[in-house]
Amino acid sequence: MTATGSKECPNESMNKVSHDQIMGMDVSRDWLDTYCLPDGLQLRLPNTADGHVPLATVARKRHALVCFETTGGQEWRL
Template sequence: MDNLSHGRVIGIDVSRDWLDLHCLPDGLQCRMPNGPEGHAAVSDLARDRDAVVCFESTGGQEWQLWETLEAEGVIARQVPPAQVKAFARSRGTRAKTDRIDAELIARFFAFRPDAGRRLPTEKLRSLRALTSKRAQIVEMRKRLLAQIRAHQKLGTAEMFDSVDSDLKARLDCL
C-alpha cells in the first residue's frame, strides 16, 4: 500500500447532500454533490493524485461513495468518528464546520492510517442491514405493546383494538 506511506490523503466530510474534501499535502479544498456525479469526481481526483480517500462513518450516507471508490480501484477507508474527535481535541481544534471536519479526517488518517477500515463484503453489509431492520421492528413491537397497555388502563382499548390487533399480528409474523 504505497498510497498510505507517501501522505497523499483526501479527507471527506460526508453529509446527505454534500461531500466536503480536503486534500493532503497540498491543502486543496472543494465541495461536491453526494451523488453519482460527485462520487465519480472524487474517484477521478483520487486516481489523479494517487491518494487514499478517508471519511467517517455517517450512518450509511457514505456507503454508495465507498462502493464507487472501491469499484474504481481507489483505496478508501472509513475512520472511527470518536477517534477523529479525540484527535481534534488533542490539536485544540474547537471550531466545527464541514471544511474543518474534512481536514481533520485527512490529518487523522495521515497520522493513523492503520485506524481506517476496509469496505465490508456485500454479505456482511446485507447482514448488518437486516440486523438493523430487525432491531427497528422489535422496538416498534415493544412500543405497540406499551400503547396497548396504556389503552387498557385508560379504558380506550376497544376503540383501537382492531388496529392494534392487526398491527401486532403483522409485527409478530416478522
C-alpha cells in the same frame, strides 16, 4: 510474505497508494466535503453519482489514500 513478514496485497493498485497524498472527507446526505493534504485542495461535491466521478478522478490522479467520516449511513453510495 514481505521482508516485514506481512502478506503482500493481492490488489496491485493498493501498492500505488501514496501516504503523501491524503484526502479526508466528511460525508453527509447532500455533500462530500473533502480536504487534501499536503496542498490543502478543498472540494465540495454533491453526494450523487455526478459528484462521485470527479472525486474518484482526483483521488486516482493523486494516488491518494482516501479516508472519510460519516454518520447515519450516508457513505453507502461511495
